[in-house]
Each structure stands twice: as structure tokens, then as C-alpha cells.
Amino acid sequence: xxxxxxxxxxxxxxxxxxxxxxxxxxxxxxxxxxxxxxxxxxxxxxxxxxxxxxxxxxxxxxxxxxxxxxxxxxxxxxxxxxxxxxxxxxxxxxxxxxxxxxxxxxxxx
Amino acid sequence: xxxxxxxxxxxxxxxxxxxxxxxxxxxxxxxxxxxxxxxxxxxxxxxxxxxxxxxxxxxxxxxxxxxxxxxxxxxxxxxxxxxxxxxxxxxxxxxxxxxxxxxxxxxxxxxxxx
Numbered sequence: 001x002x003x004x005x006x007x008x009x010x011x012x013x014x015x016x017x018x019x020x021x022x023x024x025x026x027x028x029x030x031x032x033x034x035x036x037x038x039x040x041x042x043x044x045x046x047x048x049x050x051x052x053x054x055x056x057x058x059x060x061x062x063x064x065x066x067x068x069x070x071x072x073x074x075x076x077x078x079x080x081x082x083x084x085x086x087x088x089x090x091x092x093x094x095x096x097x098x099x100x101x102x103x104x105x106x107x108x109x
Numbered sequence: 110x111x112x113x114x115x116x117x118x119x120x121x122x123x124x125x126x127x128x129x130x131x132x133x134x135x136x137x138x139x140x141x142x143x144x145x146x147x148x149x150x151x152x153x154x155x156x157x158x159x160x161x162x163x164x165x166x167x168x169x170x171x172x173x174x175x176x177x178x179x180x181x182x183x184x185x186x187x188x189x190x191x192x193x194x195x196x197x198x199x200x201x202x203x204x205x206x207x208x209x210x211x212x213x214x215x216x217x218x219x220x221x222x223x
Contacts, residue, residue, distance in 0.1 A: 034211065043113075043199055043214035044152075089152065096165055097142075097212060099152040 002027045004092055006100035013080055014108045021075040021103045023090035028068045031093040035064050035075045038087045038102070047088075048075070080107045112136050115200045115215035122190055123223055130185045130218045132200030138213070140164075141183035142201040143175060146217070152199070158183050159205075187220075195222045 003026045013019050023033070032051045036044040048057045048064040050073070056065040063076040073090055089102040115132040122128055134141060142165075143155040157165035161177040172188045187194060197217045203210035 036212075036214075041217075041219075043216040044201075044212070046211050046213065049211050087150065091212070093210075096154055096157065098154075099144075101149070101151050 002030075002092060002094055002098045004090060004098050004100035006088075006090060006103050008103060009101065010104040010106070012106045012108055015080060015082060017080055018076065018078050019080055019105070021077070021088050021090075021105070023073040023075070023100055025071045025073075025092045025098075027094065028071050029094060030068065033064075033066050033073050034091045034093070034097075035062075035073075036089045036091065038089060040086075044089065077105075082107045082109050113200055113202055113213050113215040115198075115218055117218060118216065119219050119221075121221045121223065124190055124192060126190050127186070127188045128190060128220070129187070130198055130200075130220075132183050132185070132215060134181055134200075134202040134213070136202060136204075136213060137181075138202040138204050139180055140203045140205060140210070141177065141180070142203075142212070143183065143185050144199040144201060144214075146197040146199060148196070155198075156183075156185075190220075190222045192222050195220055 005024045034049045035047045038044045050057045050066040061078040066073045085107045087102040091099045113134045140159045142157045146152045155169045156175045158177045174186045177183045200215040201212045
């Protein structure tokens with residue numbers, strides 16, 4: 001049974017710093033991995049999707065990496081801004097999409 | 110236009126009542142989902158429909174009955190509501206079925222059972 005873990009559960013970082021969020025999964029037989037952002041009281045917005053054959057994806061200040069063999073993914077946020085404050089969830093797709101519990105990120109002005 | 114829209118945004122009701130949540134997507138996607146996010150913010154899949162056919166039913170109590178009149182709509186009907194049903198319910202869609210497609214989420218329906 002696929003399990004997705006995100007560490008840390010919460011993170012506070014001063015504005016301007018670079019940061020890394022971690023995601024691990026137990027079954028490496030996945031189709032893809034997605035990173036989502038969830039703002040309080042809102043739905044989820046897909047940030048990046050990495051197919052199983054890919055190693056990384058980039059969008060603006062965000063870079064997501066995937067190491068299938070070790071069951072790990074990271075989301076790198078460069079030059080963090082207060083507007084980046086949100087909960088970030090990773091989700092792996094095998095026969096269905098399984099979510100981690102998320103990392104609550106707070107960027108301190 | 111909102112890609113995945115669900116109504117209502119908030120639903121407050123008494124235990125034992127029956128309620129429905131509606132979901133519509135205008136993305137032309139074949140697959141739609143219902144997810145439940147509990148008080149600890151854990152997001153768990155409930156149902157998945159592909160072209161109006163049920164693909165996934167994650168051992169959800171049969172008080173929950175999804176209905177898909179067409180592939181653009183997936184409504185969730187809940188009978189005999191219980192306190193433990195209180196959560197945020199998210200509808201989502203993807204272009205095709207298979208776990209390998211980008212998910213698009215609605216903004217959620219916060220259900221409070223009193």
C-alpha cells in the first residue's frame with residue numbers, strides 16, 4: 001500500500017531565503033508525482049507535475065525533483081516571498097492519486 | 110470561468126439529514142473525483158468516475174452515493190449524515206483516467222454536521 005510522507009509538517013522561513021520541502025513515498029512504481037499548493041479555505045492548485053521518466057520540473061522560482069528509486073521528491077522554492085505562505089502537498093499517482101499530509105509553510109516578512 | 114466548480118461552499122446541517130453537493134467541470138475532462146479532507150487536513154480519495162462509470166470506491170460508507178449524469182458532472186449525495194462526516198469535500202477532475210494526469214480541484218465544500 002502506497003504511503004506518502006511529508007517532512008516537516010510545518011516550516012517558518014524569513015523572506016528571501018531559499019527552502020526545500022521533502023516528500024517520500026513507499027512504492028516506487030508510480031506514474032508521476034505532483035506538487036500542490038493549498039491556501040486556507042481554498043482548493044488545491046497544481047504547481048508542478050513530474051512524470052516517472054523525468055528527474056525534475058521547473059516553473060519560475062519553483063523546482064521539483066524526483067528520485068523514483070529512493071522514493072523521494074523535493075520542492076525547492078527560491079527567494080521566498082510572503083505570498084508563498086500556504087500548505088504544500090505532494091501526491092503520487094499509481095493506480096490512484098495518493099496525497100501526503102502537507103507542509104504548512106510560513107514566510108516571515 | 111471557474112474550471113471546476115462545486116456548490117455549496119458551506120453546508121451546515123443536522124445529524125440524520127440528507128444533503129447533496131454538486132460538482133461541474135468545464136475542462137472537457139473524462140475523469141472526476143471526490144476527495145475528503147479531514148480536520149487534520151489529510152486528503153483522501155473517496156470516489157473516481159471515468160466517463161460516467163465508477164472506477165474507485167474507497168470503502169466509503171454506502172450512505173455516500175455519487176451520481177454522474179454526464180462526464181462534466183459528479184454530484185455527491187449523503188444520506189443520514191453523521192457527526193464524523195464533518196469535513197471539507199473537494200471535487201477534482203483530470204483529462205483521462207490512470208493516475209498520471211494533472212488534477213484540477215474545486216474550491217471545496219465545508220460540511221458541518223451538528
